[in-house]
Amino acid sequence: MNHKSRIVIVGGGTAGWLSAAKLAKELAANQPNGVQVTLLESSDIPTVGVGEGTWPTIRKTLASIGIDEAEFIKETDASFKQATQFVNWKSDPISTNNTYYHLFSSVSDSAQFNLAPYWLLGDKHTSYAQAVSAQDILCDKGLAPKLITNKPYEGIQNYAYHLDAGKFATLLKRHCIEKLGVKHLIGNVVQVNTDEEGAIASLVTDTQGMLAADLYVDCTGFKSLLIGQALGVKFNSIADTLFVDNAIAIQMPYENDEADIASATLSTAQQAGWIWDIGLQSRRGTGHVYSSEFISHDEAEHTLRQYLGPKATDLPAKHIKMNCGYREKFWHKNCVAIGLSAAFVEPLEASAIFLIEASANMVAELFPINKALMQASAQTFNDSFNYRWRKTIDFIKLHYVLSNRSAPFWQANKRPESIPSSLSEMLNQWQHRPISKYDFAHVFEPFPQESYQYVLYGMGYHPDLAMSQSRYANLDTAENLFGQVSQMRSNFEKHLTTNRALLNKVKKYGFQKL
Numbered sequence: 001m002n003h004k005s006r007i008v009i010v011g012g013g014t015a016g017w018l019s020a021a022k023l024a025k026e027l028a029a030n031q032p033n034g035v036q037v038t039l040l041e042s043s044d045i046p047t048v049g050v051g052e053g054t055w056p057t058i059r060k061t062l063a064s065i066g067i068d069e070a071e072f073i074k075e076t077d078a079s080f081k082q083a084t085q086f087v088n089w090k091s092d093p094i095s096t097n098n099t100y101y102h103l104f105s106s107v108s109d110s111a112q113f114n115l116a117p118y119w120l121l122g123d124k125h126t127s128y129a130q131a132v133s134a135q136d137i138l139c140d141k142g143l144a145p146k147l148i149t150n151k152p153y154e155g156i157q158n159y160a161y162h163l164d165a166g167k168f169a170t171l172l173k174r175h176c177i178e179k180l181g182v183k184h185l186i187g188n189v190v191q192v193n194t195d196e197e198g199a200i201a202s203l204v205t206d207t208q209g210m211l212a213a214d215l216y217v218d219c220t221g222f223k224s225l226l227i228g229q230a231l232g233v234k235f236n237s238i239a240d241t242l243f244v245d246n247a248i249a250i251q252m253p254y255e256n257d258e259a260d261i262a263s264a265t266l267s268t269a270q271q272a273g274w275i276w277d278i279g280l281q282s283r284r285g286t287g288h289v290y291s292s293e294f295i296s297h298d299e300a301e302h303t304l305r306q307y308l309g310p311k312a313t314d315l316p317a318k319h320i321k322m323n324c325g326y327r328e329k330f331w332h333k334n335c336v337a338i339g340l341s342a343a344f345v346e347p348l349e350a351s352a353i354f355l356i357e358a359s360a361n362m363v364a365e366l367f368p369i370n371k372a373l374m375q376a377s378a379q380t381f382n383d384s385f386n387y388r389w390r391k392t393i394d395f396i397k398l399h400y401v402l403s404n405r406s407a408p409f410w411q412a413n414k415r416p417e418s419i420p421s422s423l424s425e426m427l428n429q430w431q432h433r434p435i436s437k438y439d440f441a442h443v444f445e446p447f448p449q450e451s452y453q454y455v456l457y458g459m460g461y462h463p464d465l466a467m468s469q470s471r472y473a474n475l476d477t478a479e480n481l482f483g484q485v486s487q488m489r490s491n492f493e494k495h496l497t498t499n500r501a502l503l504n505k506v507k508k509y510g511f512q513k514l
Contacts, residue, residue: 011219012041015339017172022360030181053350069152070510083264100458104158111437118478128457134488144502192230199333224341237325249287261499272409294409331378402459
């Protein structure tokens, strides 16, 4: 590419603006010799706007693009997220001991020393999460993962955020334009011109004339204007694996300005799906994810309103049709899809924003300096994200497969033909041995060993280790670590403040500067 390299991103929202931020920062868009990054945003196409959960990776992403943590918290209504709490997933609601945590922290890295077999061989008087981490107490009591004296993005426990997706996109937009050199255009694509090789030659817009670039990034959501409609890359539905196909979202006000803010995403199983409940600073973001095959839209909305109580009776609800699946290719010719245009898996484990982060990071790293390298970059990207999406589907499906709920929706999820063979094979092995670090050989595993352990053992899937007990002889090390968890739990209760209290201080004072 002899001219100044150019990237055109079509679509705003979290996918568009987060991609723009990463690409502009990594490719020096505000420097004379950098890559020009342009984002074309429609003025009349709304974004989905309900992706309110993140992973701990978001802290590194925000730091890398130069957004201060205190500013982020103030501008996006953000709160601290330290886990997902699953309620009534194991069995029907009448059962006891039907709640567990998927936490972000544990006392020992499982790849270095795995405490799971020692817990499995013990008397299990505490849950797996309680045995290996003290973070459950922070979630139980709504405590923050850090102190006001901690540096930005550093915590006493690992954490992510709950956030307002619309406000997050607005913050990213301003930062991209003012600090990172992103060119912002308002308009709609009315025609996509392709060349003799089938790549995109240019975009014709209704207000900005013709736009041309070396690489086009499709962030047009479910519409998939570029990679789907224009380039014809097929979408592979996973409706035969994950059955939920709709969501209803309601924003629920707090009782008062000082109401407690939950430290975990709450996921409560329902007859034909589940309800998310996310605590932000000013409200709760709630929604019902469900399968329309097993419940009507009206019944699904009634279920959510009943969960929220009488004060939700007149609150507006947003209905969202979900198309779960992924593209056969995510990068085709000179077009790469990021966000909903690339794939969508239900929001159970809040993977959407993480996979946007991962996509933008990889595009920036692989951005071809000339046309001849485009195909090699695309192949590397496609191989990586085909793996990541398949593993994400496996992990989400795992939650349903392990459930013993009796309703038809839940029983259908246990049908062998609906379970990916890769997941079935691993579950068969894990009946007879603990999960191993060697089960996660890929450098870009979306969910690590510890995540699987929290879910499997939280759901009561316990292997029989009686015949291999002699392999786990480091009892002193294990007991020492279990003891550390108990001590940490006591210290946290004494020294950590609530989410609400810390967020109020952050908005007033900020964190300790570097």
